[in-house]
Amino acid sequence: MIYFDNSATTKVAPQVLKTYQTVSEQIWGNPSSLHALGETADNLLEQSRRQIAGLLGCAPHEIFFTSGGTEGDNWVIKGTAFAKRTFGKHIITSAIEHPAVLNSMKQLEELGFEVTYLPVDVHGQVQPEDLRKALRSDTILVSVMAINNEVGSVQPLAEIADILEKHPSVHFHVDAVQGIGKGIGELLKLERIDFLTFSGHKFHAPRGIGFIYKKAGRMLAPLMAGGGQEKNQRSGTENLPAIAGMSKALRLLLENEEQNVSKEREIKRRIYDHIVQEENVTVFSELGAASSPHILCFAIGGVRGETIVHAFEEKGIYISTTSACSSKKGTVSGTLNAMGIVEKIATSAVRVSLDENNTLAEADKFNQAFDQIYARFAKVFVK
């Protein structure tokens, strides 16, 4: 089996699973309990928080645990809207955000907030100038992702941060779910960023765990009301085995980041160079620094994305249509649509997404399978 669907989810790393199991068996107390078992659990919780903060270069009290990327995005967006609603009701985001962001925006629109959706160019990138023009005196939040999950475009966060220097009260949120460990650490550490969203299962931690970075002093209303965990910001008994596992997964990811990124880039290039030569192939992802090392999105003209996915699956290769969320709904990729790709090509798009465990040998097998599949579909190609 060749697994090229790592943007959908990654396999839990064995060392992470071991931590998960050890913590579940030995440190299973509730961190809020006053007895020794609770205290041991609380110590591990805070140790995990310190480790994550250290890896990201922020303070431990700026890290808040969540259930994953969807919760983090919902929290930062709605939490900002609720906390800052008396200052303004305007929000800016991009047209190519993950549904966790876009659908949060839709809910806020129903509550009377106004949202500007920045367009993207043919490379799937926001133009900083469009952001500058969209800013208003009542803008409270700008939310732009680090790396797009469908085509892998890296967004111009440094330019956006520069523009926002003149608007210090506007919250700047970056969905970094696809960005962590992908060679853009400098961008994620930009001083002007106020909030970052992360999800553990995208870097070999279990599902259902994640965290946000919240810059000290920024206003954010809690969405989870309850027992007051996470300094009253996010109630709910902490998922300690997953948190400890995630902090280990993050360390493993970041200590090998440089070599992982160059390996993924090499694999991506091997596939890119092979498929790009075919007349009926359109590749939507690029090879340079403006594109992520791990995502390669392409279409075989005239063949539906699902059909391509199943053709690869028959050969033991797992890829996806443009995102795991849209694949079962059969919807056209929002990102490709925003990039101006015509529907008949966009419906043929598929995504290969890599991680550091993939190999060049797997890329070669993929290329062989691609040749066979491409030849099989030759009769249905549309020009």
Ligand SMILES: Cc1ncc(COP(=O)(O)O)c(C=O)c1O
């Ligand atoms: C860019 C982006 N944001 C948010 C999410 C949602 O994360 P989770 O699956 O942890 O809820 C995803 C998941 O694919 C994603 O790719």
